[in-house]
Amino acid sequence: MSDRFSGLLLRRADDALVLGHRLSEWTGHAPSLEEELALANLALDLIGQARALYALAAEKGAGEDEDSLAYLRGDREYTNLLLLELPNGDFAVTIARLFLYAAFMDPFWRAAAGSRDRDLAAIAAKAEKEAAYHLRHAAEWLIRLGDGTEESHRRAQAALERLWPYTGEMFEPEDEVLVAADVCPEPAGLREAWNRTVDAVLAEATLSRPAECWMQSGGRAGRHTEHLGHMLAVMQSVARAHPGGKW
Amino acid sequence: MxxxxxxxxxxxxxxxxxxxxxxxxxxxxxxxxxxxxxxxxxxxxxxxxxxxxxxxxxxxxxxxxxxxxxxxxxxxxxxxxxxxTTDWLSEAGREKLREYGIAPPGKAGRRALFGDEAVSCPRCGCGETALLAEFGSTACKSLRQCQACREPFDAFKCH
CATH class of the missing domain: 3.30.300.130 (Fe-S cluster assembly (FSCA))
Known part of the structure; x- marks a missing residue:
């Protein structure tokens, strides 16, 4: 049970850290100062969620501490969604990814706040409010881009088409033992809520929902795109160059 | 003792x-x-x-x-x-925030996906204020502007 629970924590922590790191890459490059602050703050929320989840996983025996779990595992040991490790692309891809993920995490954390595990429920109760905020921010931008100029509409639609094959992985089954024990929600049960949010926002944004297609998979089993290794190499370089270093 | x-x-x-x-x-x-x-x-x-x-x-x-x-x-x-949640903020704390020029948060709760929240200007008390940026000087604040006195101010986000 403990290994299963650690696995769940690491999946969710890896998701939050990888997307948090991607968003932090915009620091110094965002299209406006306000958006720069927004993306950095979103990243901060996600990295904060990751820290709480890693710390709990370490307590359950998954590793020494949160830092070693974040900085000393290789890409094959990371179990994040492929969607979250893809490069930022243009601003439309960044916003569309954040939207597709937050539209799932908003109901996920809300359901997880009722988890039988008290520690996970506490983390979820904080994260759900943050996810709701992220969803609103991303939805507002997606509407602005989709219903904006011809160019912003074209890019927003292209971003959705690019990311769509990576959305199926969010709904892959969670650990059945943990679901049966009411420790975490079954992702498939959140699909309807996700569909409703996505359809409402796309309609407002005058964007079309991409056609259903073959879905990419593998992140949960540690099989990643070529991009994660490069991202981790940058993210982990200082910690690996100075093992145990403190500052 | x-x-x-x-x-x-x-x-x-x-x-x-x-x-x-x-x-x-x-x-x-x-x-x-x-x-x-x-x-x-x-x-x-x-x-x-x-x-x-x-x-x-x-x-x-x-x-x-x-x-x-x-x-x-x-x-x-x-x-x-x-x-x-922002409900943990004490009444005294809310008053100190207002005096400091930061709009205190309203009652914590889930906001709808679309729509804005009602925030009053901490300087002149006018209820007509507009959102300038959802993320202000820190993660817990947004940046708004009063439509009456035109003063931009930080608002503690409802959370």
Missing amino acids: VNLRERAWAAAAAVVDPEIPVLTIEDLGVLREVVEGDAGVEVRITPTYSGCPAMGVIAWEVEAALAREGIAPARVVTVLSPAW
Whole structure:
């Protein structure tokens, strides 16, 4: 049970850290100062969620501490969604990814706040409010881009088409033992809520929902795109160059 | 005679938020509990946001405040449950925020996907204010502008 629970924590922590790191890459490059602050703050929320989840996983025996779990595992040991490790692309891809993920995490954390595990429920109760905020921010931008100029509409639609094959992985089954024990929600049960949010926002944004297609998979089993290794190499370089270093 | 737990609480309660120095961590509801056990005094604090960068400084300042009072052994731990919401902010804290020029948050609750929240200007009290940026000077604040006196101001986000 403990290994299963650690696995769940690491999946969710890896998701939050990888997307948090991607968003932090915009620091110094965002299209406006306000958006720069927004993306950095979103990243901060996600990295904060990751820290709480890693710390709990370490307590359950998954590793020494949160830092070693974040900085000393290789890409094959990371179990994040492929969607979250893809490069930022243009601003439309960044916003569309954040939207597709937050539209799932908003109901996920809300359901997880009722988890039988008290520690996970506490983390979820904080994260759900943050996810709701992220969803609103991303939805507002997606509407602005989709219903904006011809160019912003074209890019927003292209971003959705690019990311769509990576959305199926969010709904892959969670650990059945943990679901049966009411420790975490079954992702498939959140699909309807996700569909409703996505359809409402796309309609407002005058964007079309991409056609259903073959879905990419593998992140949960540690099989990643070529991009994660490069991202981790940058993210982990200082910690690996100075093992145990403190500052 | 004031007992150890009360002395520790008073010392910890005087620590101010490094980003909003008019508020103590007691006003904010970040200071949760002080318990006295066999291993000494344990002060429990809770973060406002998961990634709040002020937590490290707050923990360090609580430790320093306890040390100045000669309270030892003592440690500071972070607790997550029950989750902090803006409802933990005390009435006195809300008033101090307003005087400082930051609009205090309304009642915590889920906002709809679309739509804005009602926030009054902390300077002139006008109810007509507009959102300038959803993320202000810190993660817990947004930036708004009063439509009457035109003053831009920070608003504590409802959370």
